[in-house]
Amino acid sequence: MSRIRVVLALIGIGLTFSACGYNTIPTLQEQAKARWSDVQNQYQRRADLIPNLVATVQGYAAQEKNVLTAVVEARAKATQITVNASDLTDPDKLKAFQDAQAQLTGALGRLLAVSENYPDLKSNANFLALQSQLEGTENRIAVARRDYIDTVRAYNTALRTFPTVIWAKTAFSGERPMADFTASEGSEKPPTVKF
Secondary structure, X not given: OHXXXXXXXXHHHHHHHHOOOOOHHHHHHHHHHHHHHHHHHHHHHHHHHHHHHHHHHHHHOHHHHHHXXXXXXXXXXXXXXXXXXXXXXXXXXXXXXXXXXXXXXXXXXXHHHHHHHOHHHHOOHHHHHHHHHHHXXXXXXXXXXXXXXXXXXXXXXXXXXXXXXXXXXXXXXXXXXXXXXXXXXXXXXXXXXXX
């Protein structure tokens, strides 16, 4: 009879710990890291498209060298700033990454606006394909960022709510909330293009 009680007690303890939220924090943390990898993947995809886009535009718009130079420089800066999973709790590093990506987004917007002055470029199949891929990538970036934001929100909430707050204060006391994306200053206004 006592063996049955011991077994039942062990089962009860196991069920208690499995439902107590202990695994929630590391699970959500790993999900957030995976979502961050998705964000980086989409930014890298955009960075990979830019040299082809610039080369295509160069053939048509040689006099727009300053716009092309700005895109190339913004791409270089954006690819130099990296944020790995261990940096996700540092809002300053995430902000620097976000600012560099916003600068690249603005430069690309000016580049695409320049194309409006070149009818031959607008009808070039390579340019149209690259433009379409870039637009698709911008949408993928938005989705990846949204997914990351949702996952970070769930992780940060788990660090502060019951019952996972118990584990956050004891077993995972070294874990800090992860930084979130914020809108870049001035992002509510479309970029201005001057010819």
